[in-house]
Amino acid sequence: xxxxxxxxxxxxxxxxxxxxxxxxxxxxxxxxxxxxxxxxxxxxxxxxxxxxxxxxxxxxxxxxxxxxxxxxxxxxxxxxxxxxxxxxxxxxxxxxxxxxxxxxxxxxxxxxxxxxxxxxxxxxxxxxxxxxxxxxxxxxxxxxxxxxxxxxxxxxxxxxxxxxxxxxxxxxxxxxxxxxxxxxxxxxxxxxxxxxxxxxxxxxxxxxxxxxxxxxxxxxxxxxxxxxxxxxxxxxxxxxxxxxxxxxxxxxxxxxxxxxxxxxxxxxxxxxxxxxxxxxxxxxxxxxxxxxxxxxxxxxxxxxxxxxxxxxxxxxxxxxxxxxxxxxxxxxxxxxxxxxxxxxxxxxxxxxxxxxxxxxxxxxxxxxxxxxxxxxxxxxxxxxxxxxxxxxxxxxxxxxxxxxxxxxx
Amino acid sequence: xxxxxxxxxxxxxxxxxxxxxxxxxxxxxxxxxxxxxxxxxxxxxxxxxxxxxxxxxxxxxxxxxxxxxxxxxxxxxxxxxxxxxxxxxxxxxxxxxxxxxxxxxxxxxxxxxxxxxxxxxxxxxxxxxxxxxxxxxxxxxxxxxxxxxxxxxxxxxxxxxxxxxxxxxxxxxxxxxxxxxxxxxxxxxxxxxxxxxxxxxxxxxxxxxxxxxxxxxxxxxxxxxxxxxxxxxxxxxxxxxxxxxxxxxxxxxxxxxxxxxxxxxxxxxxxxxxxxxxxxxxxxxxxxxxxxxxxxxxxxxxxxxxxxxxxxxxxxxxxxxxxxxxxxxxxxxxxxxxxxxxxxxxxxxxxxxxxxxxxxxxxxxxxxxxxxxxxxxxxxxxxxxxxxxxxxxxxxxxxxxxxxxxxxx
Numbered sequence: 001x002x003x004x005x006x007x008x009x010x011x012x013x014x015x016x017x018x019x020x021x022x023x024x025x026x027x028x029x030x031x032x033x034x035x036x037x038x039x040x041x042x043x044x045x046x047x048x049x050x051x052x053x054x055x056x057x058x059x060x061x062x063x064x065x066x067x068x069x070x071x072x073x074x075x076x077x078x079x080x081x082x083x084x085x086x087x088x089x090x091x092x093x094x095x096x097x098x099x100x101x102x103x104x105x106x107x108x109x110x111x112x113x114x115x116x117x118x119x120x121x122x123x124x125x126x127x128x129x130x131x132x133x134x135x136x137x138x139x140x141x142x143x144x145x146x147x148x149x150x151x152x153x154x155x156x157x158x159x160x161x162x163x164x165x166x167x168x169x170x171x172x173x174x175x176x177x178x179x180x181x182x183x184x185x186x187x188x189x190x191x192x193x194x195x196x197x198x199x200x201x202x203x204x205x206x207x208x209x210x211x212x213x214x215x216x217x218x219x220x221x222x223x224x225x226x227x228x229x230x231x232x233x234x235x236x237x238x239x240x241x242x243x244x245x246x247x248x249x250x251x252x253x254x255x256x257x258x259x260x261x262x263x264x265x266x267x268x269x270x271x272x273x274x275x276x277x278x279x280x281x282x283x284x285x286x287x288x289x290x291x292x293x294x295x296x297x298x299x300x301x302x303x304x305x306x307x308x309x310x311x312x313x314x315x316x317x318x319x320x321x322x323x324x325x326x327x328x329x330x331x332x333x334x335x336x337x338x339x340x341x342x343x344x345x346x347x348x349x350x351x352x353x354x355x356x357x358x359x360x361x362x363x364x365x366x367x368x369x370x371x372x373x374x375x376x377x378x379x380x381x382x383x384x385x386x387x388x389x390x391x392x393x394x395x396x397x398x399x400x401x402x403x404x405x406x407x408x409x
Numbered sequence: 410x411x412x413x414x415x416x417x418x419x420x421x422x423x424x425x426x427x428x429x430x431x432x433x434x435x436x437x438x439x440x441x442x443x444x445x446x447x448x449x450x451x452x453x454x455x456x457x458x459x460x461x462x463x464x465x466x467x468x469x470x471x472x473x474x475x476x477x478x479x480x481x482x483x484x485x486x487x488x489x490x491x492x493x494x495x496x497x498x499x500x501x502x503x504x505x506x507x508x509x510x511x512x513x514x515x516x517x518x519x520x521x522x523x524x525x526x527x528x529x530x531x532x533x534x535x536x537x538x539x540x541x542x543x544x545x546x547x548x549x550x551x552x553x554x555x556x557x558x559x560x561x562x563x564x565x566x567x568x569x570x571x572x573x574x575x576x577x578x579x580x581x582x583x584x585x586x587x588x589x590x591x592x593x594x595x596x597x598x599x600x601x602x603x604x605x606x607x608x609x610x611x612x613x614x615x616x617x618x619x620x621x622x623x624x625x626x627x628x629x630x631x632x633x634x635x636x637x638x639x640x641x642x643x644x645x646x647x648x649x650x651x652x653x654x655x656x657x658x659x660x661x662x663x664x665x666x667x668x669x670x671x672x673x674x675x676x677x678x679x680x681x682x683x684x685x686x687x688x689x690x691x692x693x694x695x696x697x698x699x700x701x702x703x704x705x706x707x708x709x710x711x712x713x714x715x716x717x718x719x720x721x722x723x724x725x726x727x728x729x730x731x732x733x734x735x736x737x738x739x740x741x742x743x744x745x746x747x748x749x750x751x752x753x754x755x756x757x758x759x760x761x762x763x764x765x766x767x768x769x770x771x772x773x774x775x776x777x778x779x780x781x782x783x784x785x786x787x788x789x790x791x792x793x794x795x796x797x798x799x800x801x802x803x804x805x806x807x808x809x810x811x812x813x814x815x816x817x818x
Contacts, residue, residue: 019552029732132550135545135548139541142436143714287713291540292703292704293703295697312733
């Protein structure tokens with residue numbers, strides 16, 4: 001019998017208890033022993049909960065009990081989660097978390113701490129909401145050098161973009177529906193729609209793929225505000241869809257670039273067909289080529305089931321997992337991991353006639369032209385695409401309202 | 410330093426040696442030690458090969474060396490592979506294989522033998538040709554009860570069907586190209602085009618998913634001979650593509666059904682966009698919902714990289730993996746795991762006017778009608794769909810040439 005503790009009894013924490021109970025038989029078989037929740041840490045009052053006896057209010061109660069082998073952290077944020085997880089690892093307990101903010105900020109440090117204390121630190125549920133991505137990446141691709149990771153890792157924005165495309169609905173209306181369905185926060189949906197959530201996830205995937213810590217603050221991040229129904233229609237005429245793509249690449253010189261940005265995705269690309277709240281991540285290995293992991297990117301039980309799979313792993317393999325799931329610490333720097341590669345871009349310009357666009361941006365393709373506003377497809381040289389495009393348009397009295405790069409294979 | 414042996418120096422065996430050398434640094438880091446090939450067993454003459462010193466002709470030489478921890482089997486077939494693998498496991502060596510025929514036939518027995526001797530028996534490369542499927546299934550979905558597996562698991566037929574659809578090419582021409590490109594065997598392509606290869610793979614996946622051994626001989630299997638350009642065009646009019654689907658399901662009563670068959674796949678289905686030699690497998694878990702694993706289903710280095718990942722796993726975790734990667738033995742039975750569920754079917758009938766089809770098969774949709782030959786979409790009750798459809802048509806002097814069921818979600 002293995003005893004574990006859950007920190008934080010919110011959506012995911014409650015789901016972990018439920019998955020452990022509903023699938024107790026198969027969990028027990030796969031862990032080699034039954035797995036039981038002995039403590040739940042939550043400062044709120046659960047005295048009338050059927051499991052009231054499990055609740056404690058201090059992490060020290062949990063860490064004082066030698067029976068506890070694994071601690072599950074589902075508090076979220078870093079204020080409490082980070083010191084608690086440090087304490088648990090320092091006491092030699094393995095930790096499983098779904099907390100992407102903590103992993104993206106302190107991952108390298110916590111992995112090193114876990115290794116030092118011969119414990120596991122696992123976080124499959126932090127990316128993809130239950131879809132296996134992290135484990136296959138570090139374990140099944142262990143014989144590969146990874147050169148690229150790209151994917152759709154935020155279910156809320158993908159749901160909204162799908163809704164906007166299918167029902168010719170504007171951003172604000174799509175956001176309202178996402179909020180009504182509980183996919184987006186009502187108070188401040190910015191974490192999803194402006195990209196920070198996707199940014200944390202690609203920071204984690206880049207750290208695994210390239211072996212050192214990448215910080216969210218160094219990853220250029222744009223969300224989907226400003227995408228209009230007209231942009232989506234224009235993309236369709238180019239046989240593309242618009243998706244919020246999180247990507248990270250390492251070139252042959254070892255230089256890593258990364259971004260979160262809405263992109264033109266050709267329909268022939270595997271990511272183009274990923275709709276609604278689904279997530280998909282493409283990983284390119286030097287031996288294996290491209291593999292894609294696809295699944296629903298959110299939800300209480302999917303996320304909880306990934307946490308439970310990690311608990312089983314931690315019980316079985318402990319610190320051995322760090323041979324493959326590990327990255328080196330590094331310092332955040334001033335600046336961004338920007339990509340200087342020339343790219344095909346979709347540019348929406350206001351206040352300039354379509355006829356001047358070739359002179360501004362080179363030979364391209366006119367996608368739409370309503371007289372005052374022109375959508376124009378043009379190949380030109382980045383890096384400072386948006387700014388340069390804007391400067392050029394401004395010099396003639398126009399304004400660049402949107403630039404989308406095209407996703408390449 | 411971990412020493413291993415490779416049995417069979419063909420395409421995959423040679424690839425394993427290459428992957429271990431090309432990515433020696435990352436393999437070493439992930440395995441926690443360098444991994445070196447000490448012996449290669451092959452009865453052919455490699456005396457002028459740069460690695461001639463590694464070659465041996467008897468399995469006993471390898472098993473007499475206590476330094477050898479893991480044996481890689483890439484001979485194929487069962488005649489030599491099966492007794493060699495038994496011997497290796499009985500000696501306490503872990504075995505990694507890409508041999509789907511052996512796993513589909515003797516999997517339960519070899520897993521039990523491995524467990525008994527505290528060794529690992531791993532075979533990620535037997536399905537998906539390198540794409541991670543088996544490891545995520547048993548490890549990342551450990552907290553799930555799996556109800557369904559369905560996928561495109563034969564790259565050769567998928568390449569051919571893609572070619573037939575894109576270039577309006579007949580089966581024979583597509584087969585010739587597949588043979589020229591080395592995707593299909595020249596002498597006897599039946600293993601791919603008639604379904605046995607896909608059948609072995611779904612037998613393995615069903616055994617993992619449902620916990621007992623399923624034998625290829627109990628899985629109804631049809632290949633893609635008989636699919637015409639006209640069928641593909643008719644499917645397109647129904648907004649579907651034709652794919653060779655391998656599937657296995659367990660219903661709420663615990664009854665398992667499975668098949669390999671060409672099916673009508675609606676374009677909205679994730680498997681519809683899987684083209685060329687790519688493979689994709691969808692797994693449905695009770696907690697996680699649907700996840701899809703997608704990648705190139707073949708090739709020397711992809712397959713070899715999956716073998717090497719398993720070698721790393723075997724070195725690190727040994728027999729512990731069998732808590733999750735294990736299934737019970739069972740006997741093959743007389744009969745087939747047929748699915749009695751009613752299904753929407755596409756029927757191609759020759760020699761009957763379209764007007765009689767509603768009376769024969771119920772209300773449906775006429776897809777095409779060239780006077781003598783009618784393609785007709787109709788909903789009717791299986792199980793003995795093909796036979797019953799044929800009997801009904803024959804009674805009126807016609808002939809059913811093809812029945813395709815539609816894939817449901």
